[in-house]
Amino acid sequence: xxxxxxxxxxxxxxxxxxxxxxxxxxxxxxxxxxxxxxxxxxxxxxxxxxxxxxxxxxxxxxxxxxxxxxxxxxxxxxxxxxxxxxxxxxxxxxxxxx
Amino acid sequence: xxxxxxxxxxxxxxxxxxxxxxxxxxxxxxxxxxxxxxxxxxxxxxxxxxxxxxxxxxxxxxxxxxxxxxxxxxxxxxxxxxxxxxxxxxxxxxxxxxxxxxxxxxxxxxxxxxxxxxxxxxxxxxxxxxxxxxxxxxxxxxxxxxxxxxxxxxxxxxxxxxxxxxxxxxxxxxxxxxxxxxxxxxxxxx
Numbered sequence: 001x002x003x004x005x006x007x008x009x010x011x012x013x014x015x016x017x018x019x020x021x022x023x024x025x026x027x028x029x030x031x032x033x034x035x036x037x038x039x040x041x042x043x044x045x046x047x048x049x050x051x052x053x054x055x056x057x058x059x060x061x062x063x064x065x066x067x068x069x070x071x072x073x074x075x076x077x078x079x080x081x082x083x084x085x086x087x088x089x090x091x092x093x094x095x096x097x098x
Numbered sequence: 099x100x101x102x103x104x105x106x107x108x109x110x111x112x113x114x115x116x117x118x119x120x121x122x123x124x125x126x127x128x129x130x131x132x133x134x135x136x137x138x139x140x141x142x143x144x145x146x147x148x149x150x151x152x153x154x155x156x157x158x159x160x161x162x163x164x165x166x167x168x169x170x171x172x173x174x175x176x177x178x179x180x181x182x183x184x185x186x187x188x189x190x191x192x193x194x195x196x197x198x199x200x201x202x203x204x205x206x207x208x209x210x211x212x213x214x215x216x217x218x219x220x221x222x223x224x225x226x227x228x229x230x231x232x233x234x235x236x237x238x239x240x241x242x243x244x245x246x247x248x249x250x251x252x253x254x255x256x257x258x259x260x261x262x263x264x265x266x267x268x269x270x271x272x273x274x275x276x277x278x279x280x281x282x283x284x285x286x287x288x
Contacts, residue, residue, distance in 0.1 A: 023186050026176040030193040033169035034200045036161070041204035043158035044151050048211040051218040062228045069235040076239075 003039065010035055126237045133230040140226055144219040151215055155208045166201040170194060 001009075010032055017028035173190050181187045 022179065023176055023181075023189070026172055027189055027193060029172055030169050030197065033165045033172075034193075034196055036165050037197070037200040037204050040158040040162045040165075041207040043154050043208060044211045044215065045207075047147075047151055047154075048214050051215050054218060054222065056221055056225045059224055059228055062225075062232065066228075066231055066235045069239070073235070073239050 003042065006039055007036075010039070123240055126233075126240045129233055130230065130237065133226070133233060137223070137226045137230065141223055144223060148216060148219065151212060155212050158208055159205055162201050162204050166197055169197045173197075 013035075014029065014032050017025055017032060019025075020028055173194050177187075177190055181190065
């Protein structure tokens with residue numbers, strides 16, 4: 001049952017309550033008012049429910065992955081530098097001039 | 099010695115052959131722009147959703163206040179009509195209290211839902227920004243090919259693969275056939 005269907009039912013209740021004698025009439029109408037007030041609380045609950053369906057990874061996990069990748073990249077660059085140094089050494093050792 | 103030089107250059111070319119193609123680097127740079135556009139679009143969409151939701155909350159709160167006032171008035175009128183028994187008086191008081199409580203709870207629920215939606219939107223925006231950071235990390239790997247180019251510069255004083263290629267083209271005709279230089283090379287390596 002959606003909100004409009006509920007409001008339609010509530011309207012029927014209201015019409016029925018109008019036919020009652022006092023003080024029952026006022027008390028029934030008061031109950032209906034409270035029902036409407038409670039129903040209004042659900043005005044954006046569908047949006048909230050849909051938003052809650054969005055499940056995202058933890059930002060901290062993503063940070064950890066980024067850090068790990070950056071470390072690997074740095075270590076790769078260090079390997080290249082090490083390769084350069086080693087090659088220079090070998091170049092010097094065997095006396096190649098290129 | 100020329101042959102040795104050529105072989106070395108060939109070796110470096112094979113190494114640099116593993117490097118990232120320029121089109122991929124270009125796409126990587128473009129991808130950062132695509133993220134900026136996505137972040138901007140989602141941010142605008144989020145603002146619209148918040149505005150629309152706030153309007154719904156405002157409307158609901160208005161109807162709650164109207165219903166609360168109407169009910170209060172209705173109950174007060176009943177009181178003014180003259181209440182003879184204690185039970186009715188007590189019921190009126192209870193109904194007034196229930197109405198006020200329901201109104202307070204409903205407003206709180208609306209505020210709470212709005213806050214959940216806003217937080218989720220913030221989370222979504224943060225996620226997209228983080229996705230861009232993930233991309234930047236990947237991009238720096240692609241750009242780290244420059245570190246590979248250091249090898250070229252350091253060993254051969256060649257700034258890029260292209261200049262290496264032209265060096266090879268210049269050298270190739272100078273290479274003589276025969277086994278002499280290969281043997282020299284083998285001796286050097288051994």
